[in-house]
Amino acid sequence: MTMELPSIPANIPEPGLYIVATPIGNLGDITLRALNVLQNVSVIACEDTRVTGKLLKHFGIKARLQRLDDHATPQVRARIIDEARRTPVALVSDAGTPLISDPGYRLVREAREAGIDVVSVPGACAAIGALSIAGLPSDRFLFAGFLPVKDKARSEMLAGLAGVPATLVFYETAPRLERALRAIADLWPDREVAVARELTKLHEECRSGSAANLAAHYADHPPKGEIVLLIGPPADAEAPVLDADAMLRAALGDAGPGKAAGIVAKATGIDRAALYARALELKGE
Structure with a gap:
């Protein structure tokens, strides 16, 4: 079903590259500013044209789409940057804020080096959403992207972050969650851990406890959906x-x-x- 756009003043963006956050689940989380930008840019660079196409169709927006994933060539990025010199261009990811474990870093860096205005259009972000509801210290945190798939690399990465006096935030996939939790339990049996799953969606869940208890829970209840994994900071008295x-x-x-x-x-x-x-x-x- 196509959603009728709210009545907002027309505001044609200036030429430049607009980094536009999109919903991570609940389509109501898109901002009025994001809708205005997406309506008025000359092209939208996106991870997957099919995914972004569905979002735009829902809001009744017609736009020219350009695929820009991790395999995009320098020539593709150069064309987008050249267009951004003359007209407004948007960058979106499949969901959430672009560049946060999503493609776009090279495009933004090259655009800035070329003197292009790069403008933030903020909105939904799974890492920040999870941090806001997990009940773990949020005054200082480290987002570290996805944990490695291999057990050895995962253990090495976690060990390298052992002394960080902050909440650690990772993205993880459902099939790998239990193994990640068991690796955390081996290193830090007493640290509080939280698993935020399906954020903003119908079956949103945020469960906390020890890594061992959470691993046992998800062994009995295999998880689905997108996952944010958070690990509390080391205790002051941790020997x-x-x-x-x-x-x-x-x-x-x-x-x-x-x-x-x-x-x-x-x-x-x-x-x-x-x-x-x-x-x-x-x-x-």
Whole structure:
């Protein structure tokens, strides 16, 4: 069904590149400004023309679409930038705010280098939406994109973030969620974790607890949909030696004592020789 646009004053954007956030689920979350921009640009660069086409059809907007994903060539980006010199051009992702684990970084960087005005048209963002409802500290947070797929790479990435005094925010897929939670449980059994799922949609859920308890829950109730995974910051009283033991055990699952010691030394600043000796002890247990 096509939605009738609200009555808003016509405001033709100046030439430039407009970074336009779109809904992550609930179509009512699009902003009036975003609608105005999308109505009045000469072209909309998007990840998938089919996905963006459905959004535009819902709001009765007709526009020329240009596919721009991670495989876009420099020539495609150059054409978009050249057009933005003369007319307003929009960049959208399939959902949410462009560039937040979505394509667009190269286009924005090259546009700025070319002297093109790059304008933010903010709106929905899954990472920020999840952070606002998870009940974890939000005064300082680190968004780290998607966790690696491979167990070893995932453990190394988490270990590298162990000392960050902030809430960690990741995107994750439903099939990989349980394994990610078990990796977190191995490293930080006492940290509070939250899983925000299907944000703004009918079955929105935000569940919190220990990583082990959440892993057990989702083993029994396989999740669906888009997921934001949040990990609370380390407690002030969290003992570094205990952290180091947990991190060494996790690293030893995929690496020998020497490499495991190196990974944990880099993440914590603890002496590598001491960690190597401890890794040998843990290996022998």
